[in-house]
Amino acid sequence: MIEARSLSMIYGNGHQAVDDVSFNIKAGEIVGFAGPNGAGKTTVIKMLTGILQPTEGTAVINGYDIGKDPINAKKSFAYIADNPDILIQLTGLEYLNFIADMYEVPEDMRKEKIDTLSERFGMKDELGTQMREYSHGMRQKLMVISALIHNPPAWILDEPMTGLDPSAAFELKQMMREHARAGNAVLFSTHVLEVAEQLCDRILIINNGKIVTEGTIEFLRLNNPGMSLEEIFVKLTSGRR
Secondary structure: OEEEEEEEEEOOOOOEEEEEEEEEEOOOOEEEEEOOOOOOHHHHHHHHOOOOOOOEEEEEEOOEEOOOOHHHHHHOEEEEOOOOOOOOOOEHHHHHHHHHHHOOOOHHHHHHHHHHHHHHOOOHHHOOOEHHHOOHHHHHHHHHHHHHOOOOOEEEEEOOOOOOOHHHHHHHHHHHHHHHHOOOEEEEEOOOHHHHHHHOOEEEEEEOOEEEEEEOHHHHHHOOOOOOHHHHHHHHHHOOO
């Protein structure tokens, strides 16, 4: 459902940010994407979502090649970026309706989604306020609501918990579980390994632009006996043994 096929990215200055990354996230899976700062997580996510064109390789979302069929591919996923400061001159409701218009969400469906999601994230009374007045956490909540408004099968989330209060983070985790149980796919990057441990069916660890391991938490522990997930992460990304 979310597939990276030999993705590579070399920037104009010659820096290779991503080197031959491949993985496949199937329906019903929640997969965590972890790595140190600068490891290539956000670059991979931007190639998956069509923000960056890969130097080599392809990304396929819900059966659609994002390079060859970008419209249908983009209709198939929700994307939450790591920066929520977008179109902050709009009110929350104006922004949500703008996103719903882009995805051609019918009026009755969008009202139901806006009501349900804003209630779950404690934003219902804030939608008439300009986003410039929101805190970082409130803007992040609105980005989550806007990403889910067209009810796509694939979720691609870049550090989605950043700035969320504990209640909102709990709701988002619950929604990720619900989405996967309904036969959909979730990929999310995170620095918080405890969250990955709680949620993930599998975890991908990237370092220096390459996937250094992937598998279930049980698989990682079996291959690194006596070590915590944090210790395994440090071992795999720092070269320590």
